[in-house]
Amino acid sequence: MTATAPTAGSSGTDVRLTAISKRYGSFTAVHPLDLAIPAGSFFALLGASGCGKTTTLRMIAGLEDPTTGSVELAGKDVTALPPHKRPVNTVFQSYALFPHLDIYENVAFGLRRRGIKSVKKQVGDMLDLVQLGDFARRKPHQLSGGQQQRVAVARALINHPQVLLLDEPLGALDLKLRRQMQLELKRIQTEVGITFVHVTHDQEEAMTMADTVAVMNGGRVEQLGAPADLYETPRTTFVANFLGTSNLITADVLGTSGDDILLRACDTKLTLPATRCTTTARTGEKLLIGIRPEKITLTHADDAGTIPDGRNRITGRIADSSFIGVSTQYVIDSPVGPGLSVYEQNIERDSRLAPGAEVVLHWNPGHSFGLDAAQSVEAGTDAGEGT
Amino acid sequence: MTTTATTSADTGTEAPAVTAAARRKKLVPYWLLLPGILWLVVFFAAPLVYQASTSVQTGSLEEGFKVTWHFATYADALTEYYPQFLRSVAYSATATVLCLALGYPLAYLIAFKAGRWRNLLMVLVIAPFFTSFLIRTLAWKTILSDGGPVVSALGSLHILDVTNALGVTEGHRVLATPLAVVCGLTYNFLPFMILPLYTSLERIDPRLHEAAGDLYATPLTTFRKVTFPLSMPGVVAGTLLTFIPATGDYINAELLGSTDQKMIGNVIQSQFLRVLDYPTAAALSFILMAAILAMVTLYIRKSGTEDLV
Numbered sequence: 146m147t148a149t150a151p152t153a154g155s156s157g158t159d160v161r162l163t164a165i166s167k168r169y170g171s172f173t174a175v176h177p178l179d180l181a182i183p184a185g186s187f188f189a190l191l192g193a194s195g196c197g198k199t200t201t202l203r204m205i206a207g208l209e210d211p212t213t214g215s216v217e218l219a220g221k222d223v224t225a226l227p228p229h230k231r232p233v234n235t236v237f238q239s240y241a242l243f244p245h246l247d248i249y250e251n252v253a254f255g256l257r258r259r260g261i262k263s264v265k266k267q268v269g270d271m272l273d274l275v276q277l278g279d280f281a282r283r284k285p286h287q288l289s290g291g292q293q294q295r296v297a298v299a300r301a302l303i304n305h306p307q308v309l310l311l312d313e314p315l316g317a318l319d320l321k322l323r324r325q326m327q328l329e330l331k332r333i334q335t336e337v338g339i340t341f342v343h344v345t346h347d348q349e350e351a352m353t354m355a356d357t358v359a360v361m362n363g364g365r366v367e368q369l370g371a372p373a374d375l376y377e378t379p380r381t382t383f384v385a386n387f388l389g390t391s392n393l394i395t396a397d398v399l400g401t402s403g404d405d406i407l408l409r410a411c412d413t414k415l416t417l418p419a420t421r422c423t424t425t426a427r428t429g430e431k432l433l434i435g436i437r438p439e440k441i442t443l444t445h446a447d448d449a450g451t452i453p454d455g456r457n458r459i460t461g462r463i464a465d466s467s468f469i470g471v472s473t474q475y476v477i478d479s480p481v482g483p484g485l486s487v488y489e490q491n492i493e494r495d496s497r498l499a500p501g502a503e504v505v506l507h508w509n510p511g512h513s514f515g516l517d518a519a520q521s522v523e524a525g526t527d528a529g530e531g532t
Numbered sequence: 533m534t535t536t537a538t539t540s541a542d543t544g545t546e547a548p549a550v551t552a553a554a555r556r557k558k559l560v561p562y563w564l565l566l567p568g569i570l571w572l573v574v575f576f577a578a579p580l581v582y583q584a585s586t587s588v589q590t591g592s593l594e595e596g597f598k599v600t601w602h603f604a605t606y607a608d609a610l611t612e613y614y615p616q617f618l619r620s621v622a623y624s625a626t627a628t629v630l631c632l633a634l635g636y637p638l639a640y641l642i643a644f645k646a647g648r649w650r651n652l653l654m655v656l657v658i659a660p661f662f663t664s665f666l667i668r669t670l671a672w673k674t675i676l677s678d679g680g681p682v683v684s685a686l687g688s689l690h691i692l693d694v695t696n697a698l699g700v701t702e703g704h705r706v707l708a709t710p711l712a713v714v715c716g717l718t719y720n721f722l723p724f725m726i727l728p729l730y731t732s733l734e735r736i737d738p739r740l741h742e743a744a745g746d747l748y749a750t751p752l753t754t755f756r757k758v759t760f761p762l763s764m765p766g767v768v769a770g771t772l773l774t775f776i777p778a779t780g781d782y783i784n785a786e787l788l789g790s791t792d793q794k795m796i797g798n799v800i801q802s803q804f805l806r807v808l809d810y811p812t813a814a815a816l817s818f819i820l821m822a823a824i825l826a827m828v829t830l831y832i833r834k835s836g837t838e839d840l841v
Contacts, residue, residue: 208742228745241743245761254757255747300747 157219159184159308159340160205165214166364167200174200176364177213182308182342182357184219187334189343189355193387193525197364198344199238202310205342207231219307229258234301235310239317240293242285248272248296249281255304271303274333291322298330302337311343315350327353348388352376360384362525378514380423382433385516387525391435392485394459395518398426406515408432410481415457415510422515431518438486440512443475445495446503458507461485463500473498477506587814597810609815613799617823620795623710623785624778627717631725631774632767634718639729639766640759644738657726665720669787672716676706676788683707708790716784724773732766733759768835776824796820 160182167175175197182188190198203209205216207228215224223231234255242251252271253264261267272278275295285293294314301309314330315323331354334341345351351358352372359369360383368375368384379385382393396408396415405416406426417434419426426432436457444452452458461479473494475487487506489498498504587605591597610617642653660668675682683706686692695701700711736759744754782797789795796816803813 206746208746228742229748229750233746235743235746237739237743239737239739241737241739243740243743243758243762245758254744254749258748258753304747 161217165211168212187341189351189358191351192361196361202344232307234306236297236314238313240297271299275299308340382520383525424517433516436513439488441487445497456507583814605815616796628775630718635725643733678705712788716788721774725770728769729766
């Protein structure tokens with residue numbers, strides 16, 4: 146690190162974690178972890194509960210001492226500093242608003258602690274930013290969950306922290322309000338340009354809001370990248386299952402042909418572009434081929450001849466179908482694996498596609514991805530919430 | 533009431549039945565209150581009225597007492613025993629402050645730092661209640677006895693010189709001095725301070741401490757601006773639970789003090805049981821009650837805790 150001036154611009158690294166880890170007795174909450182969060186970004190730590198994401202956040206805030214490693218904020222080592230000396234602020238999971246102070250004093254708390262006397266204008270502006278200007282003299286318990294959440298954000302943001310840490314800030318809100326607040330938080334982040342580090346177990350929330358998502362599992366970062374990259378090219382079965390739904394098919398590697406890897410799963414030949422495979426495919430060994438449900442097209446077995454060449458195809462029988470409005474979700478039993486899931490948009494519905502029908506599933510090989518077959522196919526399936 | 537599909541002919545007969553049931557339902561809370569109210573009437577309201585009438589009677593034990601609306605008893609009682617009134621308030625206020633000073637750090641420790649020792653420590657706080665109030669106070673008499681280890685230690689550490697200078701002890705003894713009485717009061721009422729303090733501290737979300745630290749408050753500022761204000765209901769409850777009974781207490785002054793440390797409780801007790809001047813004793817009781825009510829009302833108004841609960 147060169148002497149980076151603490152500019153709040155869009156360049157440079159705001160948070161740098163070096164070999165940071167946390168152990169409680171014999172339990173390792175966070176394995177040694179390196180992470181660099183660029184300034185001005187909206188960064189999400191995503192994972193199921195107990196994966197170490199909150200501990201990581203709390204180590205950045207100084208609420209938890211790391212067992213090993215260091216925390217750097219804007220190029221300055223803050224590992225040994227107590228929370229009140231770090232240029233970060235936190236939005237707590239249950240907001241932790243001071244119940245004895247009104248909204249105005251809650252928001253002014255940080256400014257007053259730093260000895261700033263004239264807080265009126267700043268507090269007013271901040272309350273306007275979160276659209277709570279009329280609630281200044283209310284007590285926290287007189288506000289709804291969504292309003293309390295906005296107060297918590299205002300109380301943290303008013304201090305212009307180097308980094309704003311958000312610990313499951315939307316967890317206590319109902320679904321509709323959560324969606325609304327996601328957009329709201331994104332708007333605020335864009336407006337103030339401060340680095341946000343957001344901890345969540347909701348993969349949809351992470352993907353909606355963050356520029357960069359780090360998927361954590363068992364105290365380790367499984368994969369880090371832009372939401373679309375993580376979704377389209379997961380590198381582990383955990384990421385493939387935790388972010389959305391994936392069909393993972395075990396296949397034998399037959400060899401290569403040009404840029405493609407040739408595979409066989411239960412007498413069905415499949416191809417996978419070598420660039421879509423994140424592991425080395427050796428002939429004679431196994432590989433997992435993954436395909437998202439919405440990338441698969443269903444065709445009734447009678448029309449199999451109409452399927453264009455160059456697509457992977459497997460046969461199966463519809464076990465179940467459920468109509469959910471924008472799409473119909475099918476569960477299909479196939480020789481390559483039971484319970485494959487397929488989402489079809491409801492554009493031209495083929496009435497023959499009912500449970501019991503013989504079908505062909507086909508997809509563009511470029512839409513699938515290859516994974517190391519040594520991993521558990523089930524990893525991350527129970528951990529995610531919903532689809 | 534949900535089955536409203538009745539014909540107009542039926543409604544005439546059914547409506548009263550429904551309202552009767554509803555009325556019975558409305559009465560349930562009053563029935564539930566009844567035992568408590570009866571208890572209060574028999575053991576609180578009735579004695580209070582009886583006491584009030586006693587306080588305005590004149591007469592003697594031999595000739596019997598009669599209600600003569602003799603309010604002068606109040607004025608006489610007050611002029612004669614105002615030193616004991618003032619002493620009671622002073623002793624009990626001092627004991628309350630000492631209880632707060634001793635109890636707050638302890639309650640804080642138990643609530644936030646004790647971890648798995650929390651329950652054990654709470655049991656230890658309550659443990660003195662397993663012995664009677666009287667026996668515990670008598671034990672203090674032994675502890676503070678003249679020439680005993682405590683007094684000699686205080687003497688050789690020159691602490692007695694300091695307390696002598698302050699006028700709370702005299703010469704080489706602790707027993708039969710204001711210090712002994714205040715110590716006894718403090719000891720006996722300490723759990724009444726600790727319990728409400730602990731309850732209100734324990735209710736404080738530890739994340740509020742983290743939030744305050746996160747918002748640049750030092751640990752001391754966190755205590756001043758967050759913890760202490762939030763524990764105010766406990767402080768108010770604790771001081772009231774200590775101050776009110778301590779003001780009327782007579783056991784501590786009786787066992788640990790001399791005639792110079794008599795509190796108003798001792799006067800009332802001796803008027804009732806020894807002098808047998810019931811009107812004066814009753815009047816003193818009413819004055820004490822009124823004085824405590826007035827002080828407590830003022831205190832609650834000033835501390836403004838209704839905002840916190």
